[in-house]
Amino acid sequence: MILAGDIGGTKTVLSLLSKDAAGALVCRQEQTFSSLAYLEFTDILKEFIPPGTAISSACFGVAGPVVEQRCQTTNLPWLLDGAALKTLLGTEHVKLLNDLEAMALGMLHLPDSELLELNPNAQAQIGNIAVIAAGTGLGEAILYWDGSRYLPMATEGGHCDFAPQNEQQDDLLRYLRRIYPLHVSCERLISGIGFSHLYDFLCEHDFATACLAVPEIDDHEAGIDRNAVISRLGVSGEDTLCAEAVRLFVELYGAEAGNLALKALAIGGVFIGGGIAPKILPVIEKGGFLAAFKAKGRFAGLLDKVSVKVSLNPRTPLLGAIYYFVD
Numbered sequence: 001m002i003l004a005g006d007i008g009g010t011k012t013v014l015s016l017l018s019k020d021a022a023g024a025l026v027c028r029q030e031q032t033f034s035s036l037a038y039l040e041f042t043d044i045l046k047e048f049i050p051p052g053t054a055i056s057s058a059c060f061g062v063a064g065p066v067v068e069q070r071c072q073t074t075n076l077p078w079l080l081d082g083a084a085l086k087t088l089l090g091t092e093h094v095k096l097l098n099d100l101e102a103m104a105l106g107m108l109h110l111p112d113s114e115l116l117e118l119n120p121n122a123q124a125q126i127g128n129i130a131v132i133a134a135g136t137g138l139g140e141a142i143l144y145w146d147g148s149r150y151l152p153m154a155t156e157g158g159h160c161d162f163a164p165q166n167e168q169q170d171d172l173l174r175y176l177r178r179i180y181p182l183h184v185s186c187e188r189l190i191s192g193i194g195f196s197h198l199y200d201f202l203c204e205h206d207f208a209t210a211c212l213a214v215p216e217i218d219d220h221e222a223g224i225d226r227n228a229v230i231s232r233l234g235v236s237g238e239d240t241l242c243a244e245a246v247r248l249f250v251e252l253y254g255a256e257a258g259n260l261a262l263k264a265l266a267i268g269g270v271f272i273g274g275g276i277a278p279k280i281l282p283v284i285e286k287g288g289f290l291a292a293f294k295a296k297g298r299f300a301g302l303l304d305k306v307s308v309k310v311s312l313n314p315r316t317p318l319l320g321a322i323y324y325f326v327d
């Protein structure tokens, strides 16, 4: 059996697969766990794997920096240790990947029907690929083209400095410095919490039009997610302040995707992953994302030809983990 996992701050998905007589991979068992309900990752493994199952290889994409096959997860108290997992699972073939590294590998397995091209001027070019994903946090990775194949590279690029591009964003940076005096990273804006920060920033300048339907805070017990409320009211256009927050979110997301594309020289394309993009697709498709992506002065011409595709498959990181030992 092949074991694969996508380990996130909110949820963990595990999958057990084996090959059928024709050699095709078949999923035998798959389950989603609430990460926060477990003290340790190994508790989930023990619950998920049926007794007596022989594991031939295991690969996990995990939300946090993987250093020498160990990972202290960013938003959980879990420490994952590759050597300890080898002992527990009874196989030498265990690999910990950063979740965006796994997502990057998974992108290479998506059919065209699960990818939405945003750039009408995109040209097929061979070269590095950039992967960016806003969800609970902001993940960034690179697929390096070595001349014959793609090699995934994890980064912690989402934690780099936020750089404003116009006067409204200058004001936004000043606003965020009051909340995060030490460091304003891109992740504070381009992730779920970004919707709340953008909405609150706009309210401070235009309090008169604050939306009564936006709750003051999250209420997990009642299932109220403030970021999601702002985003939904903005995408539907029911509220003008929420709509401006979503427009601004999309502009910032596009600008950071362009930054990553330049840093990686990603002429092979940019993939947009994560749970947020599919939820705000109507606003992304209006063109603000692409305009901000390309607005890089003398390098606008280079980015004009770069393919920018949104992944519509939420299992993309799991696919990367599944195929790690198969490819």
Ligand SMILES: Nc1ncnc2c1ncn2[C@@H]1O[C@H](COP(=O)(O)OP(=O)(O)OP(=O)(O)O)[C@@H](O)[C@H]1O
Binding pocket: 007, 008, 009, 010, 011, 012, 063, 134, 135, 136, 137, 191, 192, 193, 195, 225, 227, 228, 229, 231, 232, 274, 275, 276, 279, 280
């Ligand atoms: N409709 C929505 N629009 C925008 N953001 C939303 C919406 N619904 C939820 N969110 C926000 O998206 C974030 C979760 O994103 P996503 O579903 O991609 O999780 P994730 O990062 O993959 O989770 P994990 O950390 O478990 O892997 C939360 O911050 C949440 O507030």
